Amino acid sequence: MSLIAIENLSLSFSGKNLFNKVRFQISKGDRIGLVGPNGTGKTTLLRILVGEVSPNEGEVFKLRGIRIGYLPQDISTKSSGTLLASVLDSIPGKRERDQRLKDLEIQLEQESNPTQQMALAHQINEIYNEIHHSNIHFSPHRAKQILLGLGFSVESFNTPLMELSGGWKMRGALAGLLFQEPDILLLDEPTNHLDFPSVLWLEEFLLDFCYSLVLICHDRRFLNKQINSVISLEPEGFRTYIGNYDNYIASRKHEETVLEAKKCNQEQKVKEAKRFIERFQAKSTKARQAQSKIKMLKKLELVKTHTKRRVMDFTFPKVPRSGDVVLSIQGVKKSFKNQGLYKDLNLFIKRGERIAVIGKNGVGKTTLLKMIAGEISPDTGKIELGHNVIMSYYAQHHTELFYEKNTILEEVFKVLPNGSISFVRGVCGAFLFSGDEVEKPIAVLSGGERARVALARILVKPGNLLVMDEPTNHLDILSCEVLIKALDEYNGTFVFVSHNHGLINRLATKIWDISDKEVKEYPGNLDQYIYHLKRRESLLTQDFEEKKSAGSEVSEKHIGSRERAKERRRREAEHRKLLSQKLTPLKKELTEIEKRIEELERRELTLSEQLADQKVYKDIKQSEPLINEYAETKKELDELLTRWEYQQEILETTLKSVQSRFPF
Secondary structure, three states, X not given: OEEEEEEEEEEEEOOEEEEEEEEEEEEOOOEEEEEOXXXXXXXXXXXXXXXXXXXXXXXXXXXXXXXXXXXXXXXXXXXXXXXXXXXXXXXXOHHHHHHHHHHHHHHXXXXXXXXXXXXXXXXXXXXXXXXXXXHHHOOHHHHHHHHHHOOOOHHHHHOEHHHOOHHHHHHHHHHHHHHHOOOEEEEEOOOOOOOHHHHHHHHHXXXXXXXXXXXXXXXXHHHHHHOOEEEEEEOOEEEEEEOOHHHHHHHHHHHHHHHHHHHHHHHHHHHHHHHHHHHHOOOOOOHHHHHHHHHHHHHOOOOOOOOOOOOOOOOOOOOOOOOOEEEEEEEEEEEEOOEEEEEEEEEEEEOOOEEEEEOOOOOOHHHHHHHHHOOOOOOEEEEEEOOOOOEEEEXXXXXXXXXXXXXXXXXXXXXXXXXXXXXXXXXXXXXXXXHHHHHOEHHHOOHHHHHHHHHHHXXXXXXXXXXXXXXXXXXXHHHHHHHHHHHHHOOOEEEEEOOOHHHHHHHOOEEEEEEOOEEEEEEOOHHHHHHHHHHHHOOOOOOHHHHHHHHHHHHHHHHOOHHHHHHHHHHHHHHHHHHHHHHHHHHHHHHHHHHXXXXXXXXXXXXXXXHHOHHHHHOHHXXXXXXXXXXHHHHHHHHHHHHHHHHHHHHHHHHHHHHHOOOO
């Protein structure tokens, strides 16, 4: 069933033709990945679907009553109320229904006619029934679970929205959309404002999302897991492909191969026909055949191959060799806005390491990178660079520090004022700023273009220690792939923060996991880190040797000697046992509470339906026990929800307490 149909859609913007006679539809169950370079109109297309932008031509047909949820890249709304209230208020029609109820209750207070009072009371009763039905499907318990999954704490549920940062407001908006369960969910780079744990949670949540989805995302792995088809904004126009992003890339390459072969075959036939015409056109015996070939050439429709996209194309030059110890962090303590971030931090970075810094938002990932880069100083302790270390720093906020009136060329030249014009222009060209484009002022650049300028500034003078904070933000998926490849070939030392699973997994040789004001080190890439956590936190009592399977060889390599490996396994077994002892009863109680909550919610719905019957409601003998039971059910449900929140806090506290005793 088609939910949205686009017919002959055309749109020009600032003299650029984005869409020309586009036709497509979104059906129930479709999970579409919208791909294409920055500036090709992906975000604009989503805004057309929700009605924020009107096309020059064409129609957007929507199924009557369809609900569309849209998460833009940036939220500018001035929200009021608390976090939890904003999620609950996102229920379709809730605000209008609440206002209607308020108006009717005022009318009832002012009405003196018994007949009119009865009519108003009947309307009020119907609204209360609607509210009860809505609360069963859109329960506060589920809203809280979504907020917890997106990284909010129980304590933050009653935080006023105005006190949240832009990134946390975006998470709140996403929570509201997921809670609503719209018929079509439109997500524009939803992972941009999430930390790594929240990305993993969202990944699993969306896999269970049974409605339609249109997704823009620069994280290849995330995109691959979520979609079953691709809409690609290609130079030749709008194209659709079945399968995930990897299938799209393979199909695209196959198309190019087939078209190239057809073109070569056609060119060969044209050459042969021209030679025949030149040779036999004047001969009477072959003139008719020559004329036939001339007509064939005139009618021939040339095979068009795919237009090659302009993509970033660069590699880091070889950087000088540094000392074995690239950076040392000794006794560092840091607080920010009266909140302690680090206490007695001691770390070393060795030459050639690629360290991914992960953790929840607010734990101090960016602060750690700023201290390493020297932008801010620790409260106590010291951070020292090793012998012959030259640092390059890519920070998210650096693009905001560009001088708006400067041109791209001038901003890049600031890093290498004595460099040659041809070299700097060449670097700018590698980041898609060629010809007169290098004279564009910074003020007119998009977020993606500014990110490319920041990368160009690093490339003109790269250090042998590269520190990067979310380098893939604002880049399209093709640019991300180019950046990952270049960083993979970089011969220096690399420390970075990223929520991009593919980037971390491909590049990292070590994970720094920040939690509880500490940094815990894990050898290997992201998959090995996740495997380690799952193994460590497993409540199963089976033998460790049976569980480690394929990851054991990699783990043993990093653990060291057999004796240390044996001791580590003993401690992990002890850790699993303690986790099981502490967490199993808590989780069991949580499961029982959730089961009872579901039972009460179903009973509340049944009672609401019975009380909605006018015959039952007017019969005191029937209605009174039902009303009493409903009140008791409601009371127990409220108590259980409070108890669930408390148990959730106890579970989190216990988990942290156990893990702090085992700093592997």
